Structure formats: structure tokens, C-alpha cells
Amino acid sequence: MHELSIAMIILEAAEEEAERQGDCRVTAVHLRLGPLSGVVKEALASAFELAREGTSLSDCELRIEEVPIVVYCPRCGAERKVVSMQNMRCAECDEPAGEVVSGREMEVCAMEIVEQKEAEARK
Amino acid sequence: MKTLPRLVEVRQRVLKQNDLVARELRQRFLEGGIYVVSLVSSPGSGKTAFLERTLAIAREKYRTAALVGDLATDNDAVRLARSGAPVKQITTGTVCHLEAEMVKNALEGWMEPGLELLFVENVGNLVCPSSYDLGENLRLVMMSVTEGEDKPLKYPTIYNTADVAVVTKMDLVRAVEFDVEAAHFNIRSVRPGMEILDVSVKTGDGMDQWMEFLEARMAESRVEAKR
Numbered sequence: 534m535h536e537l538s539i540a541m542i543i544l545e546a547a548e549e550e551a552e553r554q555g556d557c558r559v560t561a562v563h564l565r566l567g568p569l570s571g572v573v574k575e576a577l578a579s580a581f582e583l584a585r586e587g588t589s590l591s592d593c594e595l596r597i598e599e600v601p602i603v604v605y606c607p608r609c610g611a612e613r614k615v616v617s618m619q620n621m622r623c624a625e626c627d628e629p630a631g632e633v634v635s636g637r638e639m640e641v642c643a644m645e646i647v648e649q650k651e652a653e654a655r656k
Numbered sequence: 657m658k659t660l661p662r663l664v665e666v667r668q669r670v671l672k673q674n675d676l677v678a679r680e681l682r683q684r685f686l687e688g689g690i691y692v693v694s695l696v697s698s699p700g701s702g703k704t705a706f707l708e709r710t711l712a713i714a715r716e717k718y719r720t721a722a723l724v725g726d727l728a729t730d731n732d733a734v735r736l737a738r739s740g741a742p743v744k745q746i747t748t749g750t751v752c753h754l755e756a757e758m759v760k761n762a763l764e765g766w767m768e769p770g771l772e773l774l775f776v777e778n779v780g781n782l783v784c785p786s787s788y789d790l791g792e793n794l795r796l797v798m799m800s801v802t803e804g805e806d807k808p809l810k811y812p813t814i815y816n817t818a819d820v821a822v823v824t825k826m827d828l829v830r831a832v833e834f835d836v837e838a839a840h841f842n843i844r845s846v847r848p849g850m851e852i853l854d855v856s857v858k859t860g861d862g863m864d865q866w867m868e869f870l871e872a873r874m875a876e877s878r879v880e881a882k883r
Contacts, residue, residue, distance in 0.1 A: 535751075535752060535753055535783075535784040535787065538751075539670055539671075539787075542670055542671070542673075543670060546666070546668060546670075550664065550666065554664065560661050561661070564670070568813070569812075569813050569816050569817070570787060570813075571783065571784070571785075571786035571787035571813045571814075571817070572787060618812045618813070618816075618846070619809045619812055619845060619846060620845050620846075621816070621845065621846060621847065621848050622845075622848075629844070629845075629848035629849070630848060631847060631848035631849045631850070633816070637817075639669065639670045639671065639787070640667060640668060640669045640670060641666045641667070641668045641670060642665065642666060642667055643663050643664060643665050643666055644663075644664050644666055645661035645662070645663055645664075646661055646662045646663075646664050647659070647661045647662070648659075
């Protein structure tokens with residue numbers, strides 16, 4: 534269960550970004566998450582809820598965008614989706630394809646930010 | 657009227673800090689001519705027995721050492737030290753995996769000059785270690801025949817991030833009616849083209865092939881380092 538420590542890193546990144554932007558509050562963090570990142574979406578979502586409690590980001594949302602696994606298929610000579618994580622074959626031609634192009638992502642891609650005054654008014 | 661939140665693009669890997677330290681370690685290992693193998697498996701697969709045997713063989717030819725991650729005890733480190741190779745324990749406490757920073761700290765003032773081969777035994781866990789780069793050259797994932805053929809399908813991510821799979825306790829294949837072919841099929845269905853080595857530490861079967869494989873990889877990495 535390393536989702537909690539990952540949730541805390543995301544919150545830290547949000548705090549840093551808020552500071553950088555001046556008198557702001559981060560209301561949502563957008564995360565791109567691949568199935569091969571080693572992190573389970575649901576576990577991370579609940580870990581995030583737990584981690585944000587009692588912090589200045591207690592109302593910050595985590596929006597997870599799932600990134601599909603894409604491999605390079607040697608037979609098609611192109612990037613293709615796979616049948617599944619358990620069956621890493623080209624979804625088009627069924628060729629085994631080991632070269633992962635994407636699907637390992639775990640990255641913060643954007644944050645939603647409101648001015649502090651605005652944030653107060655919203656409460 | 658309420659203004660909408662501003663959307664700020666960030667693009668930042670969550671484990672950026674770990675990746676930075678791992679990259680720094682990798683550079684250090686490269687410059688020092690040290691080949692690093694990390695081992696991951698579930699608890700009880702036989703990582704320590706495998707490593708104990710490997711250390712004993714490898715240290716006859718190479719300056720070899722091992723770091724061992726464990727949640728609470730130093731039992732594994734004590735066992736491995738019997739091989740005569742330098743062994744250091746990393747106690748992770750409640751943390752279920754090793755991180756690059758822990759490896760870096762453990763090496764501080766400990767790594768002897770001239771070290772050629774370093775093994776890093778991760779905490780017995782097939783989930784969490786998959787996310788953390790430790791700066792290793794080779795990630796070895798291990799399963800024992802007593803765990804069942806479908807282990808790779810249950811934990812695809814760790815298999816997918818590994819470079820080689822070792823199936824241990826091959827001496828028990830008959831006793832537990834383990835289907836070797838099915839296990840290999842499952843491993844390769846999760847990670848096409850992955851090298852698989854069948855080993856019995858008890859009988860010594862497969863240990864020669866493992867050492868040959870390891871030495872070939874070490875040689876490749878030396879060639880790459882010279883470029």
C-alpha cells in the first residue's frame with residue numbers, strides 16, 4: 534500500500550504550485566495514470582481523500598485520467614492498444630508486443646486554481 | 657458572479673524525486689563499473705536462499721555485495737552474510753518497498769572501492785516496488801513453483817517492469833504439480849519476450865545458466881559503458 538505516500542506527494546506538489554502562483558488555492562489536481570504505473574486508481578483516490586484531511590487542501594479534488602496501454606506492434610509496424618494488461622498482444626493483429634509506448638504514466642498534468650479571496654467567498 | 661478556476665498546466669511526474677535519485681545512482685554505478693541487480697518477489701519465494709547461493713558463487717569471481725530490504729528484522733541480512741560477501745540491511749519500517757533514496761543512504765560510506773556486482777533485495781511485495789526505480793541495471797522478478805502458475809497474471813505490473821523472471825524451487829515441481837509451461841506462457845503473456853530461468857537452489861539446477869545469463873548482461877553493460 535504505497536498509494537498514501539503517493540497521495541501525499543501529489544498534495545505537496547499542489548501546495549508548492551499554490552505558493553508559486555501567489556495568493557491562490559488549488560481546487561483540483563489532474564493526474565494521468567497508466568495501468569502499468571503500479572498504482573491502483575481506486576486505492577489512490579481513497580488514499581487522496583484521507584491524505585487531504587486536515588490540510589489546507591481539504592477540498593482539493595483529484596481528477597484521474599486513465600491512460601491506456603499502448604505498445605509498438607512489430608507486425609503492424611505501428612502503435613497499438615493491447616488486448617489487456619494480462620495479455621500484452623496487439624489488439625489489432627494479436628502479435629505479442631513487449632515494447633510499451635505508454636501506460637506507465639503517473640504524472641500531474643494540470644491544476645485548477647482559484648484566487649484565495651474567491652476561495653473564501655465560495656465557502 | 658463566481659469566476660471559474662484557472663487551469664494551470666503542470667506536467668510533473670509524481671515520483672520525480674525518486675527518479676532523480678535513481679538516475680544519480682545509475683550514473684554513479686556506471687562510473688564505478690558496478691552492475692546492479694534488484695530482486696523482487698512475494699514473501700517466501702526464496703529470494704534470500706537464491707541470493708545466498710548467488711553471492712557465494714559470484715564472489716569467487718567478482719567483488720560482490722548485497723543490500724537487503726526488510727520491514728522489521730535483520731534475519732535475511734544475517735543469513736546472507738554467511739556467504740562471506742558484505743551485506744547491509746535496510747530496515748524500511750512500515751514502508752512496503754525500497755526507494756532510491758534508501759539505497760543511496762545505505763551505500764553512503766559503505767560501498768567498498770572496486771565493487772563490481774551489487775544485489776539489492778527488495779521487500780517481499782509484488783505491488784509497491786514496481787513503481788520505484790532504484791537505479792538498477794537489471795530487475796529480477798522471482799516466483800516459486802509453490803505459488804501457482806497464475807502469479808504473473810495477478811501481478812502483471814511487476815512482471816512488466818522486470819527484465820528477467822526466475823522460477824525457483826524447481827525441485828518441488830512434481831510435489832506441487834506445477835505446470836512449468838503454463839507458468840512460462842503466463843509470464844510471457846504479461847511481458848512478451850522476457851527471459852525466464854528455472855532454478856532450484858536446493859539441487860543447484862539452473863544456477864549455472866543463471867550465472868551465465870548474469871555474466872552476459874554484465875559484459876553487455878561494460879560495452880555500453882565504454883561508448
